Amino acid sequence: MQSYSLLAPGKINLYLEIIGDRRDSFHELVMILQSIELADRIDLKAGDTQKITIHCNHPQVPTDETNLAYRAAKLMCDTFPDVYANYGGVDIAIEKNLPVAAGLAGGSTDGAAVLVGISLMWGLGLTQPELQELAAKLGSDIPFCIGGGTAIATGRGEKLDSIPDLDNLWVVLAKYNNLGVSTPWAYRTYRQNYNGNYISDTAGIKTKSDRVRTGSLVKAIMRKNGAEIGNLLYNDLEKVVLPAYPQVEELRTAFATTENLGTMMSGSGPTVFALCASETQAQTVAKQVRNKMNHPDLDFWVTKLSSGGIQVIG
Numbered sequence: 001m002q003s004y005s006l007l008a009p010g011k012i013n014l015y016l017e018i019i020g021d022r023r024d025s026f027h028e029l030v031m032i033l034q035s036i037e038l039a040d041r042i043d044l045k046a047g048d049t050q051k052i053t054i055h056c057n058h059p060q061v062p063t064d065e066t067n068l069a070y071r072a073a074k075l076m077c078d079t080f081p082d083v084y085a086n087y088g089g090v091d092i093a094i095e096k097n098l099p100v101a102a103g104l105a106g107g108s109t110d111g112a113a114v115l116v117g118i119s120l121m122w123g124l125g126l127t128q129p130e131l132q133e134l135a136a137k138l139g140s141d142i143p144f145c146i147g148g149g150t151a152i153a154t155g156r157g158e159k160l161d162s163i164p165d166l167d168n169l170w171v172v173l174a175k176y177n178n179l180g181v182s183t184p185w186a187y188r189t190y191r192q193n194y195n196g197n198y199i200s201d202t203a204g205i206k207t208k209s210d211r212v213r214t215g216s217l218v219k220a221i222m223r224k225n226g227a228e229i230g231n232l233l234y235n236d237l238e239k240v241v242l243p244a245y246p247q248v249e250e251l252r253t254a255f256a257t258t259e260n261l262g263t264m265m266s267g268s269g270p271t272v273f274a275l276c277a278s279e280t281q282a283q284t285v286a287k288q289v290r291n292k293m294n295h296p297d298l299d300f301w302v303t304k305l306s307s308g309g310i311q312v313i314g
């Protein structure tokens with residue numbers, strides 16, 4: 001087939017602990033990543049000339065070689081040059097439904113969809129581990145985006161262990177539409193302020209000596225116990241993003257005054273989310289926070305947690 005349409009879901013971080021600083025300029029992490037149903041749509045087709053082209057309906061998304069979808073296509077062209085020569089260029093249309101620079105892996109999931117789509121379009125038959133190995137070359141969150149669901153991510157975020165998928169809960173997302181947080185800035189600021197927390201140095205990684213606290217959250221996820229999961233949400237990057245963006249802290253406080261399972265910033269932010277037991281609860285939380293904040297630039301989404309990653313829809 002010469003064209004494919006794919007859904008590229010976003011993610012939230014149920015847990016993000018920075019446990020070390022690495023010599024390769026990345027941080028050593030323990031995360032629990034969770035797909036959501038809110039997704040971009042990617043339409044791929046073979047181009048007429050040996051070129052990669054990107055179209056996107058969102059003005060803040062670059063359509064040049066910095067787009068992660070472009071970089072994913074380029075990686076496939078460079079890795080399989082003979083196949084590329086037979087198929088001509090790649091034409092990519094991105095329908096952006098995920099907010100941009102939001103901590104929801106918007107660019108990463110588009111890149112993941114392009115890897116999956118090109119593998120199908122060129123008949124490469126790459127397996128999930130093979131796709132994830134390619135994905136790790138593009139960004140730390142991209143291997144997760146391929147398979148999605150619920151996973152423990154370690155290393156810089158690219159080493160994945162699946163745990164039973166959580167798809168029985170709902171989530172409200174809120175983000176100021178004129179505010180984005182740069183992921184490199186968030187980690188750099190963390191390094192500047194919290195580097196002293198690391199005490200041992202093994203194999204080029206300075207690590208904290210105290211134990212990672214994901215155990216109880218994993219158990220709560222296995223039991224699908226929403227109340228426990230909500231109590232155990234955690235994100236180290238809140239320590240740098242909330243003080244620098246008081247309006248995000250205010251939003252988080254507004255969420256905390258409503259009836260939900262738990263609230264947290266996702267990834268490097270600035271999206272704040274609340275986990276909810278049902279769609280009705282999620283709609284009520286969104287309405288209450290919208291009324292309380294009464295801010296024209298604040299956008300809300302109600303979506304469900306999802307067990308799926310990149311999905312081929314046509």
Ligand SMILES: C[C@@](CO)(OP(=O)(O)O)[C@H](O)COP(=O)(O)OP(=O)(O)OC[C@H]1O[C@@H](n2ccc(N)nc2=O)[C@H](O)[C@@H]1O
Pocket residue numbers: 013016025026027028029031102103104105106108138139140141142155156157183184187188266267268269
């Ligand atoms: C913070 C998280 C949480 O899931 O997501 P987002 O908020 O971006 O969605 C991820 O760690 C983001 O992963 P991703 O967006 O793929 O980051 P990358 O492109 O690999 O890295 C961007 C930059 O962030 C810093 N970085 C990233 C990952 C990591 N483990 N340590 C780091 O220090 C590095 O400075 C790196 O150059």
Ligand SMILES: Nc1ncnc2c1ncn2[C@@H]1O[C@H](COP(=O)(O)OP(=O)(O)O)[C@@H](O)[C@H]1O
Pocket residue numbers: 060061062066067068069094099100101102103104105106107108110111180181183267268269
């Ligand atoms: N396909 C893409 N979708 C969105 N942003 C992209 C994409 N490719 C590159 N970018 C760039 O990546 C930056 C971070 O956006 P995004 O991936 O949505 O956020 P995050 O890393 O917080 O999850 C954007 O400001 C944009 O310049």
